[in-house]
Amino acid sequence: MNEPAVQPASDTKAGAFLGDPVTLRWFGTALIGSLGLIVGGYLLGDGLLRAKEADRSVTVRGLAERDVVANLATWTISYSATSPSLTQAQAKMRSDTQAIRDFFSELGFPQDALQPTGANVSSYTNEGITQFTVRQRMALRSDDIERAQKAVAQQFDLVNRGVFLEEGSSMAYSFTRLNDIKPEMVAEATRDARASAEQFAQDSGAGVGEIKNATQGYFSIEARDGDSGGWGVSDTPYKKVRVVTTVNFALD
Secondary structure, three states, X not given: OOOOOOOOHHHHHHHHHHOOHHHHHHHHHHHHHHHXXXXXXXXXXXXXXXXXXXXXXXXXXXXXXXXXXOOEEEEEEEEEEEEOOHHHHHHHHHHHHHXXXXXXXXXXXXXXXXXXXXXXXXXXXXXXXXXXXXEEEEEEEEOOHXXXXXXXXXXXXXXXXXXXXXXXXXXXXXXXXXXXHXXXXXXXXXXXXXXXXXXXXXXXXXXXXXXXXXXXXXXXXEEOOOOOOOOOOOOOOEEEEEXXXXXXXXXX
């Protein structure tokens, strides 16, 4: 009669150990953890590689400039009359006001182009004699730039008519149509920025990709001739509009 084979004690213990539910769960957890570390390491390495590639970019500036002619002329005319008699000072002021209106009317400006903007009366006494000074301001507003320039060139005609022009009476020219040219100038500045980026990329052996981000920058309106931002900015109708954009391009 055959007797059953006797397994070695070590095999019996190993089988019992492997068959233990707690042990199986431990092995399963360890296996899942190992796979997680492997996959996580791969994804981390791949992510770092992608981040490094995504970080390849260049930031450049683009410039756009355009010469324009002002479309609005404003002239604040300050004048005064002084007399020991308030009545006489007022009469002189009415006469000067009419002379100013006639001056602009003869140049072809419509009546509503010239409007009063303020008046005041002051007095002082010197050696017992009181002097009265009446001041008034008239404002010209016109989109006829050529006619406005002609008026400025002939302003001493007002002096010849007896009008005492005070300091600060000057023509100012403004360009108010910035929104009409802004889109084209931004596009031009962006093209200029891309050209700079392409030159940089060519030197470094790369290609220029899409725009990652951009900043439009500030539009400035300066005198076309002379020192920018200084004397002569407002008293000339010839302006220079300028914008600088900052663009960040991806590099391929």
